Amino acid sequence: MDILELRKQPHLSVSSINSYIDCSLMYKFSRIDNLKPDFVSDNLIFGSCIHRILAEFNQEKMMGNILSSDEIENMFKTDWEKSAKDNPDIQYSKGNTYRTLLNQGVKMLHEFMKRVPENDATIVAIEEPFVMNIEGLDIPLIGIMDLVEEDEDGTLTITDYKTSKRAMAISEVDSNFQLTVYYTAAKANGYADRDINLKFDCLIKTQKPKFEQIYTERSSTHSAKAIKKIKLVWDGIQKGVFIPNDTSWRCHGCSYKSYCDEWFQN
Numbered sequence: 084m085d086i087l088e089l090r091k092q093p094h095l096s097v098s099s100i101n102s103y104i105d106c107s108l109m110y111k112f113s114r115i116d117n118l119k120p121d122f123v124s125d126n127l128i129f130g131s132c133i134h135r136i137l138a139e140f141n142q143e144k145m146m147g148n149i150l151s152s153d154e155i156e157n158m159f160k161t162d163w164e165k166s167a168k169d170n171p172d173i174q175y176s177k178g179n180t181y182r183t184l185l186n187q188g189v190k191m192l193h194e195f196m197k198r199v200p201e202n203d204a205t206i207v208a209i210e211e212p213f214v215m216n217i218e219g220l221d222i223p224l225i226g227i228m229d230l231v232e233e234d235e236d237g238t239l240t241i242t243d244y245k246t247s248k249r250a251m252a253i254s255e256v257d258s259n260f261q262l263t264v265y266y267t268a269a270k271a272n273g274y275a276d277r278d279i280n281l282k283f284d285c286l287i288k289t290q291k292p293k294f295e296q297i298y299t300e301r302s303s304t305h306s307a308k309a310i311k312k313i314k315l316v317w318d319g320i321q322k323g324v325f326i327p328n329d330t331s332w333r334c335h336g337c338s339y340k341s342y343c344d345e346w347f348q349n
């Protein structure tokens with residue numbers, strides 16, 4: 084199953100649902116009107132780059148080859164240069180430049196490498212696309228799980244990688260919608276009888292980068308709440324309910340601000 088093919092069909096995803104909830108007008112600009120954003124954020128490009136390197140690390144690990152820190156560093160440098168060097172679409176956040184993020188990425192990946200190779204769980208899937216069909220909904224929810232591992236007892240651990248400016252609070256992880264969807268999708272797609280652990284592997288962009296693994300759990304109650312929310316979002320989209328959330332923290336740095344200003348004037 085190819086995620087690019089899946090994305091060509093009408094679908095919902097965790098990011099589209101979060102986008103609709105954060106600001107449904109921004110959702111409309113981006114996903115209904117398909118407007119070109121004013122810019123691409125440095126965090127988006129940087130995060131994608133780190134994800135690709137971690138996926139490559141896991142691919143090699145699955146084949147029994149643990150890449151060295153130097154190899155990971157060189158892969159990141161090449162990928163970052165290709166993605167970001169002389170890219171006029173990127174808007175850097177305050178204090179960030181091509182070079183500061185290059186250095187930061189290298190340090191973050193070295194921090195990651197100090198701990199993760201010791202993990203000896205069996206890798207089941209890397210960057211695994213999934214489709215979740217929801218009863219009563221005429222559109223599927225699709226996504227990609229960064230990493231799925233299995234221990235000796237058959238317990239699955241689903242990992243999502245995060246690059247963030249600060250450490251995540253446990254309460255944030257415990258209520259995170261994305262992990263609830265992953266749990267629900269895994270249960271619906273052949274793993275109903277398995278115990279499932281969920282975790283964020285966080286690479287934190289502090290001055291001295293940190294790597295934290297935060298575990299959490301979900302139950303059928305969490306799934307039921309998430310499904311209700313997904314259905315309500317889809318109902319709002321179908322009915323054309325698109326409301327600007329113009330007091331949101333997202334407005335500062337919104338890549339659809341120029342369209343939003345124009346929308347308000349009209």
Ligand code: SF4
Pocket residue numbers: 106108109327328329330331333334335337338339340343344
């Ligand atoms: S500027 Fe604010 S209100 Fe306007 S689209 Fe962006 S997030 Fe929504």
